[in-house]
Amino acid sequence: xxxxxxxxxxxxxxxxxxxxxxxxxxxxxxxxxxxxxxxxxxxxxxxxxxxxxxxxxxxxxxxxxxxxxxxxxxxxxxxxxxxxxxxxxxxxxxxxxxxxxxxxxxxxxxxxxxxxxxxxxxx
Numbered sequence: 001x002x003x004x005x006x007x008x009x010x011x012x013x014x015x016x017x018x019x020x021x022x023x024x025x026x027x028x029x030x031x032x033x034x035x036x037x038x039x040x041x042x043x044x045x046x047x048x049x050x051x052x053x054x055x056x057x058x059x060x061x062x063x064x065x066x067x068x069x070x071x072x073x074x075x076x077x078x079x080x081x082x083x084x085x086x087x088x089x090x091x092x093x094x095x096x097x098x099x100x101x102x103x104x105x106x107x108x109x110x111x112x113x114x115x116x117x118x119x120x121x122x123x
Contacts (some may be wrong), residue, residue: 006043007024049065080108083108
């Protein structure tokens with residue numbers, strides 16, 4: 001699958017979950033439902049994928065975890081916040097750098113309309 005196809009399937013699934021559940025639930029609820037939808041489409045999804053940090057020749061297990069890694073190519077970070085902040089974008093950019101992925105999606109399920117809670121980043 002092409003990156004655009006993967007992101008399309010992720011967003012399609014996110015819209016389905018948000019339409020069914022609405023805003024206001026815990027992030028873990030949206031995560032479980034989104035994983036269910038994506039796997040139902042035959043996509044490979046890793047949940048809470050750990051990311052070590054390499055500094056020179058030292059590998060640090062700092063506890064960084066991506067919410068979702070889809071098809072080993074797209075990082076998805078889920079949020080349930082009033083609005084995105086710069087720290088959320090910085091977090092996703094860091095995960096893109098550490099993982100070697102080029103595309104990431106920041107999804108905020110707290111919004112009334114999910115279209116207002118989507119941010120796509122390209123490294």
